[in-house]
Amino acid sequence: MLKRLALQFLSLIVLLTYSTIICTAQSTTSDSKDDGKLRIVCFGAHPDDAEYKCGGTAAMWAKLGHHVLLVSVTNGDIGHWKMAGGELAKRRTAESTEVAKRLGVTSKVLDIHDGELLPTLENRKTICKIIREWNADIVISHRPWDYHPDHRYTGILVQDAAFMVTVPFFCPDVPHLKKNPVFLYSSDRFTKPYPFTADVVVAIDSVFDQKVDALTALVSQAFEGGAGGSAERLALVPPASAPQERKAWLHERWARRQGGEANRFREELIRAYGLQIGSKVKYAEAFEICEYGARPSKKRLQELFPFYGAVEK
Numbered sequence: 001m002l003k004r005l006a007l008q009f010l011s012l013i014v015l016l017t018y019s020t021i022i023c024t025a026q027s028t029t030s031d032s033k034d035d036g037k038l039r040i041v042c043f044g045a046h047p048d049d050a051e052y053k054c055g056g057t058a059a060m061w062a063k064l065g066h067h068v069l070l071v072s073v074t075n076g077d078i079g080h081w082k083m084a085g086g087e088l089a090k091r092r093t094a095e096s097t098e099v100a101k102r103l104g105v106t107s108k109v110l111d112i113h114d115g116e117l118l119p120t121l122e123n124r125k126t127i128c129k130i131i132r133e134w135n136a137d138i139v140i141s142h143r144p145w146d147y148h149p150d151h152r153y154t155g156i157l158v159q160d161a162a163f164m165v166t167v168p169f170f171c172p173d174v175p176h177l178k179k180n181p182v183f184l185y186s187s188d189r190f191t192k193p194y195p196f197t198a199d200v201v202v203a204i205d206s207v208f209d210q211k212v213d214a215l216t217a218l219v220s221q222a223f224e225g226g227a228g229g230s231a232e233r234l235a236l237v238p239p240a241s242a243p244q245e246r247k248a249w250l251h252e253r254w255a256r257r258q259g260g261e262a263n264r265f266r267e268e269l270i271r272a273y274g275l276q277i278g279s280k281v282k283y284a285e286a287f288e289i290c291e292y293g294a295r296p297s298k299k300r301l302q303e304l305f306p307f308y309g310a311v312e313k
């Protein structure tokens with residue numbers, strides 16, 4: 001009897017712990033909406049996109065006390081070469097939560113199947129409510145021209161929410177925003193119908209190590225290769241038993257990737273940070289202003305990117 005009671009107690013503890021994890025991962029509330037700090041939502045299609053595209057800038061905002069929410073619009077449940085389904089969705093949600101913790105931000109993973117996202121009215125309402133509930137000043141997403149249908153439709157859904165978030169009788173159950181946020185696209189290399197324009201380029205040198213350290217939590221993607229991985233590829237990656245070598249391996253890859261962004265947008269960096277600093281920036285994240293949200297003045301952009309124009313060391 002005593003043994004059975006102990007077992008029941010143990011299962012209750014396990015259940016409570018599990019519920020807490022799920023709630024944390026899905027929480028979109030922040031207790032201080034009126035503290036004068038900026039509020040940012042970064043949408044990605046899968047539980048790694050927002051982290052990859054905006055992780056450095058998110059960490060910089062967070063360091064200044066601003067509130068950043070990373071949203072994965074799908075649950076990533078087919079984003080692996082060896083596993084799939086609910087087990088993978090839970091694994092990737094936990095990875096995303098850990099990245100957010102390391103960046104000092106909040107994360108949310110929507111329970112929509114990976115590879116099946118559509119620009120429906122229902123999804124438009126979901127996106128609209130998230131932006132409103134977060135009371136966003138800035139919203140970031142993919143451009144709607146991208147290799148992956150989930151990326152494209154995330155771009156479309158966020159575009160469709162730009163303006164609708166301010167319309168009182170659209171989703172009237174969640175108070176509309178009085179001010180339309182600034183909508184931004186994260187960078188990509190697609191050129192049709194037009195190439196990405198770097199309106200804002202952020203030097204992330206001061207948080208680059210923190211970003212890479214956070215990304216090491218995305219084990220299923222960063223090390224195991226996600227949907228494009230294989231046993232052969234995995235054999236080339238340092239094992240989990242050698243975390244320092246693993247991090248160094250990832251560091252090198254991301255140094256190439258974000259160093260590439262800094263070089264690609266060198267002119268913009270010099271324009272923003274001046275010749276002396278701009279020419280030395282090693283790592284960058286870039287964003288394009290979407291025409292459908294608020295159109296920020298130069299002064300407003302400086303407020304939204306308070307670290308813009310000065311490389312913190």
Ligand SMILES: [Zn+2]
Nearest residue numbers: 045046049148
């Ligand atoms: Zn993706």
